[in-house]
Amino acid sequence: MVFPAAAAGLRNERDSGRGGRVPSPAGVRRDPSGEPVTPMPSDERGARARVVCQAPEAPRANRAPGAPHLACAPRAVAPRAQLRTDTAHPARMYDYYLGGKDNFAADREAAENALAAAPELRAMARANRAFLRRAVAFAAASGVHQFLDVGTGLPTAGDPYDYSRADTRVVYADNDPMVLAHARALLARPGAATGVVAADLRNPEELLRDPGLRDVLDLDRPVALILTAVVHYLADGDDPRGAIGTLMAALAPGSLLVLSHATDGINPDSARGAAAAYAHLPTPMTLRSRPAIRALFGGLTPVSPGVVPTPYWRPARTPRGGSDRVWMYAGVARKDDSGAG
Numbered sequence: 001m002v003f004p005a006a007a008a009g010l011r012n013e014r015d016s017g018r019g020g021r022v023p024s025p026a027g028v029r030r031d032p033s034g035e036p037v038t039p040m041p042s043d044e045r046g047a048r049a050r051v052v053c054q055a056p057e058a059p060r061a062n063r064a065p066g067a068p069h070l071a072c073a074p075r076a077v078a079p080r081a082q083l084r085t086d087t088a089h090p091a092r093m094y095d096y097y098l099g100g101k102d103n104f105a106a107d108r109e110a111a112e113n114a115l116a117a118a119p120e121l122r123a124m125a126r127a128n129r130a131f132l133r134r135a136v137a138f139a140a141a142s143g144v145h146q147f148l149d150v151g152t153g154l155p156t157a158g159d160p161y162d163y164s165r166a167d168t169r170v171v172y173a174d175n176d177p178m179v180l181a182h183a184r185a186l187l188a189r190p191g192a193a194t195g196v197v198a199a200d201l202r203n204p205e206e207l208l209r210d211p212g213l214r215d216v217l218d219l220d221r222p223v224a225l226i227l228t229a230v231v232h233y234l235a236d237g238d239d240p241r242g243a244i245g246t247l248m249a250a251l252a253p254g255s256l257l258v259l260s261h262a263t264d265g266i267n268p269d270s271a272r273g274a275a276a277a278y279a280h281l282p283t284p285m286t287l288r289s290r291p292a293i294r295a296l297f298g299g300l301t302p303v304s305p306g307v308v309p310t311p312y313w314r315p316a317r318t319p320r321g322g323s324d325r326v327w328m329y330a331g332v333a334r335k336d337d338s339g340a341g
């Protein structure tokens, strides 16, 4: 399901019908170069409002049919990231690869540059979403129905979580204000135990402390940590292995780590060409080898078939032609009962 930007209080150039830059609303802040910086929706005190859904107050059986079982209330938080439409952002470039409409001219230009080097980026985005759906189904089949999805992205290709189950709980976390605005629209889903958290993977302690996470997830029970197509936006200096280790250490035994990551170990010319196109963006891409991606799992042992090219992780059917050009590895690991990892 694609949530219209208008529902989240956002517009893009296509919505404007003129194909050009959206006119700056009166009073819009500008950065030092004079480019508009569009603030996110604010509450009356000027702080950004975050919607937090509290834990169910009554068991489903005690509620009227169809009634939401969460109390959702805006909570003021300190302003953090702001929506920039003048610079490309990975969530919106990814939306463009997937054929979505929630992208701006800067995103489309950067995405076309990357596509010129790596035309398979569109197929990669689809393969990554398909892996995510398979991994979520694997988690559910393993009895894990809580999800911490960091680097959620825009819901261009739908929401992979199964809300037909009463015990599904999902926290969406991202550092892109537009992603967060769209994710908040998901909270309108009746009966869904969801939370939306403005968070940066580079600061896992802050994410773990966030009431938006604590109110939704029961960390005494297994959680699937979803890190699909996000860790390659962390440089080695950001200590991605440490960040993942901190998050996994906070999760109960039986929790899962679901990871997909761009590599230069497959189709290296395309991968390096695309990475060069990302290099001058605010979110450069760090390609990693298969051993380096395997190392991101720390002491956890990936379940069969291990860390493999994304289309080949437990495919439902024979991967389609062109799968061998997808330069992304994927794997899923389980934290064992000893808590190792």
Ligand SMILES: C[S@@+](CC[C@H](N)C(=O)[O-])C[C@H]1O[C@@H](n2cnc3c(N)ncnc32)[C@H](O)[C@@H]1O
Residues within 6 Å of the ligand: 090, 091, 094, 128, 129, 132, 150, 151, 152, 153, 154, 173, 174, 175, 176, 179, 199, 200, 201, 202, 227, 228, 229, 230, 233, 283
């Ligand atoms: C390519 S999209 C992937 C979306 C989704 N995980 C998927 O696999 O379809 C990357 C997402 O990671 C987010 N992101 C990038 N760097 C991040 C960071 N340091 N902390 C949190 N989110 C980040 C971007 O905003 C974007 O939404």
